[in-house]
Amino acid sequence: MAAASTTPFEYSPLDEQKNEIRVLRILPGVDASTLECRLEHIALEDGSDYDALSYAWHDPKLYSEAQRDLKHNLLVNGKCLEIGNNLATFLQSARGKQAESRQIWIDAICINQKDVYERNAQVLRMRRIYQKANQVVIWLGPASNRGDDAVRFLKLVNLTKNNDLSAEWKAMASFLVRAWWNRIWVVQEIVLAKEALV
Structure with missing residues (x-):
């Protein structure tokens, strides 16, 4: 396990000519150890092997108000990225179930949420992102x-x-x-999935 970093993670730009997206590679770990991941660029149309996550950023039915607003530090490429409680719970669960690291597309992490231009461009690609995924993992909560x-x-x-x-x-x-059922985006995410895993 790497030492916890306090250096904030910075996104490198996507190459629009290559129709790039980012995918997260969840690195193995144990129990409550620091969540560590790698964020990698892939060309969407190159037949890359990845899953996509469908989930609710916040779920008031599953977490108390204090838990809902709780933030977690995720080590991405050795630097610190703040994520919400529901996503951190998913990543801990996914890490515990896998024998090896896997690539997964997660909107809150794989899209630079602070870059309005990128966010808008990536939203336009979401249909294709979910279509190309090996499976769409549906996270309803713990x-x-x-x-x-x-x-x-x-x-x-x-x-x-x-x-x-x-x-x-x-x-x-x-x-x-659960909040997942109330999200408008779930229709696109589930309809476009080659396979869905709950």
Whole structure:
């Protein structure tokens, strides 16, 4: 693990002629160790191997107000980039599930949010970014018993006519109030995905 840096991360410009995007490579780590990543430029049309993330930047249903506003430092190319709590939770979870580093496109990190011109140009490419991704990873938030119950219940809905499913309906309601379902962008992200992983 690299020593924590306080030097702020600075974006290098994308080459518009090459139709470049940035992808994040999540580096292996353990538990609560510092999240470390590499941000790499790739040409969108070169058939690069990457996933794309669909998520809500903030989810008031999952986090208290203090947790929602909590910021985390992500080491990107050895420098510090501040990210939100929900994204940090996803990155910790993704890092723990992978045997090797993988490339993933995440709008909050892969687009320079402080550069209005770049942000607008990249938003126009988002359709293609999601189409070209190997899969779209849908992050609904940290795992919970209610979420697991809701997924099991979804599988049962077509198999049973049991009217005594009040606990399951409560689990489903809890699952469907997550912020991801309220985002307009999810329609594009899920419709354009070659494959979606929840």
